[in-house]
Amino acid sequence: MTTTSTILVADDDRGIRTVLAQALGRAGYDVRTTGNASTLWRWVSDGEGDLVITDVVMPDESGLDLLPRIKKIRPDMRIIVMSAQNTLLTAVKATQRGAFEYLPKPFDLKELVAVVNRALTTPRAVASPDGAEREEEEGLPLIGRSPAMQEIYRTLARLMGTDLTVMVNGESGTGKELVARALHDYGKRRNGPFVAINMAAIPRELIESELFGHERGAFTGATQRAAGRFEQAEGGTLFLDEIGDMPPEAQTRLLRVLQEGEYTTVGGRTPIRANVRIVAATHRDLTQLIRQGMFREDLFYRLNVVPIRLPPLRERSEDIPELIRHFLALAAAEGLPQKTIDAQALDRLKRHRWPGNVRELENLVRRLAALYSQEVIGLDVIEVELSGGAPVVDAMGSAEGEGLSASVERHLREYFSSHGENLPPPGIYDRVLREVERPLISLALEATRGNQIKAAQILGLNRNTLRKKIRDLDVSVSRGSGLK
Secondary structure, three states, rough: OOOOOOOEEEOOOOHHHHHHHHHHHOOOOEOOOOEOHHHHHHHHOOOOOEEEEEEOOOOOOOOOHHHHHHHOOOOOEEEEEOOOOOHHHHHHHHHHOOOOOEEEOOOHHHHHHHHHHHHHHHHOOOOOOOOOOOOOOOOOOOOOOOOHHHHHHHHOOOOOOOOEEEEEEEEOOOOHHHHHHHHOOOOOOOOOOEEEHHHHHHHHOHHHHHHHOOOOOOOOOOOOOOOHHHOOOOOOOEEEOOHHHHOOHHHHHHHHHHEEEEEOOEEOOOOOOOOOEEEEOOOOOHHHHHOOOOOEEEEEEEEEEEEEEEHHHHHHHHHHHHHHHHHHHHHHOOOOOOEEOOHHHHHHHOOOOOOOOHHHHHHHHHHHHOOOOEEOOOHHHHHHHHHHOOOOOOOOOOOOOOOOOHHHHHHHHHHHHHHOOOOOOOOHHHHHHHHHHHHHHHHHHOOOOOHHHHHHHHHOOHHHHHHHHHHHOOOOOOOOOOOO
């Protein structure tokens, strides 16, 4: 680091400019500040400055829009982007457009100075040609602006342009598959397929066939060749969910694929080149499984190239109001009545422990939208829902002595009447069945401690049908815990 480096700071907040100038000045840098993008552009165009720090929102032009213009005329210029718009999309766009680092506001001044030092001392890489920028204003795959989520956004943004293997660890319901999909949808393999496989939902004897495919006659019942998930994900991303439930023999096969970059189908002899990005996920402690001899240590290090820990919802309770608004909007888009939740109810929801995390919150919001007639959900309703076991009663009716069929009919009548003279949107049959089917299957699996054969018998379903429903409905399968 040299003490003569000049930092150009652009932010429309005078107070922030002053604080940054003081902090960087104490670190030995010359600092010039401005409140608009046009002045910053003029300075850069005139060859001034060694590093740029710019906010995203400025009165005359977005800092994100300025990035590619700066990189075009001064490709070696390091740019640090700061923003109060703390979303995954902001972090990804900043990275895609050439930012050295993205800092969500508010940030620690010591961290900023450390990033500036690193930006000015890290060797420049050879610039690669910019591809077409993605400007789709799609829905964000991850919701939340808490500090815990900001760190995840920054990590994901750095990984978008790579093929590094990622291990996502987090409790059930935290959104591990959403992270995998974000890596795929915003990454270099976005034009390829995204294929997910849940290791906990597949019988041990079928896992190798599911992963690598099989040839005709490879085993009893193999009447024709079938492509495995590696082949289906060719050129894209393969998401291995609940990797901790993979049996040892399949772990050995997977390790060989990761080491050699190729695999053979079950019953096949010709090696097939593996061209996929691997994202694995688990809610289990793999290091403990390694000590117990249940998971290969060498496979763990092959998969754990970039570890990402998803925080449970109780560690980011400040995100709950935004998540609730998101899920209420989704429910309304599916034809459920529009609801809002009052301040007291929101505060109670933020204090809840959420053992099922974001998935539990989503299911609760769907229930509130579907089963209660009042437009504003209050604290009394939330207390009933969170207490568990209490009958669902809304302000318009009583559940005392009411059977399941009568209760469903009452709620459906209210749903139809909530649309006035209009009819509900098409697809109500599937929506209602899904509301009933998912908790029914979840409770059957919970009662049988995750034993799918017993759960299928209780439900009166074929085991293959149950496996398909578990996959389609995204039902979590946890072995070893039953209903009390």
